[in-house]
Amino acid sequence: MHELSLVASLFEILEEKAREHRAVRITMVRLKVGELSCAVPELLESAFETYKKETIAGGARLVIEEVPVRFRCRDCGADRAGKEGTFACPSCGGRNVELLEGRDIVIERIELETDGPPAA
Amino acid sequence: MTEKEVIVLRDLLGTNKQVAAEIRKELRSRGILAVNLLSSPGSGKTTLLEALAERYRGRFRMAVIEGDIETERDAERIRAKGVPAWQITTGGACHLEARMVGKVLGGVPADLDFLFIENVGNLVCPASFDLGEELRCVLLSAPEGDDKPKKYPQAFLTADALLLTKLDLVPHVPFDPAKAAEEALSIKPGLRVFPVSALRGQGVDELAGYFVEALGRLRSGRA
Secondary structure (H helix, E strand, O other): HHHHHHHHHHHHHHHHHHHHHHEEEEEEEEEEEEEEOOOOOHHHHHHHHHHHHHHOOOEEEEEEEOOOOOEEEEEOOOOOOOOOOOOOOOOOOOOOOOEEEEEEEEEEEEEEEEEOOOOO | OOEEEEEEEEOOOOHHHHHHHHHHHHHHHHOOEEEEEEOOOOOOOOHHHHHHHHHHOOOEEEEEOOOOOOOHHOHHHHHOOOOOOOEEEOOOOOOOHHHHHHHHOOOOOOOOOEEEEEEEOOOHHHHHHHOOOOOOEEEEHHHHHOHHHHOOHHHOOOOEEEEEOHHHHHOOOOOOOOOOOHHHHHHHHOOOEEEEEEOOEEEEHHHHHHHHHHHHHHHOOOO
């Protein structure tokens, strides 16, 4: 349910990047969504579609890549991917595991158009 | 017309994390221990704060930031205990964000010991938003059932302490405190577990002591 506030933050960043690169429009946004981020890709998509109207990203396509959870065991060094549930190391059974990936929601890259000629 | 690809690599929660880090720094420098209370609606956050207000009366100074969708009700209950309280009504948002806490922080007395932040009742969304707290406590009340930790793992994964509340109801509802604790510990090893009945006053002293210890660590710079 908090996807709308995430999308509001997304647009703050898009506007900043558009100014920085003197973009006239943003055509694509690529988002990496962690499995444990508590954000639902479908809800992000519908929030994006609602929010984008009358912005610089009005015609932009949102591409979402889901990032699986990855842990490392601090005891035996094992590195594994696995969904939430029992966060115990499958190799040694230890509970001393560190979350490496799968919690964040990151704008990886965007595609935009500028009025100027291509850089030499 | 030129097309261009721009690598961004920015976390959508980055601004919130940054504001939270500033709040944490300020509260640490003021020697105030901030505690974020997170749970489903109706699991006893406000009642627990009322019980803590009575325990700390005359010994420690506390204040409360209340997060709700609507109404000033919770803040009024806390003020009735002689504790300053600020109500944030989110008007629909399902969680508090660091910026909302930052706005009321200016009015918080400087000579405080504890600042409790009662989040919007919701076991999902608040888990994703750092508010600059030193400790995060998740409450799970007996009537909710002991199977909740694995259904809502993020709240338990990000918490420092689990407060099992309304334990006076255990004879009347199917709830096994040991099972709830074990399930939460399988998600977050090292989680401190406090069995509580605010109504009967059980477990409140232990919890009050836990916050006092944490305050001591914060003030000696070992937090």
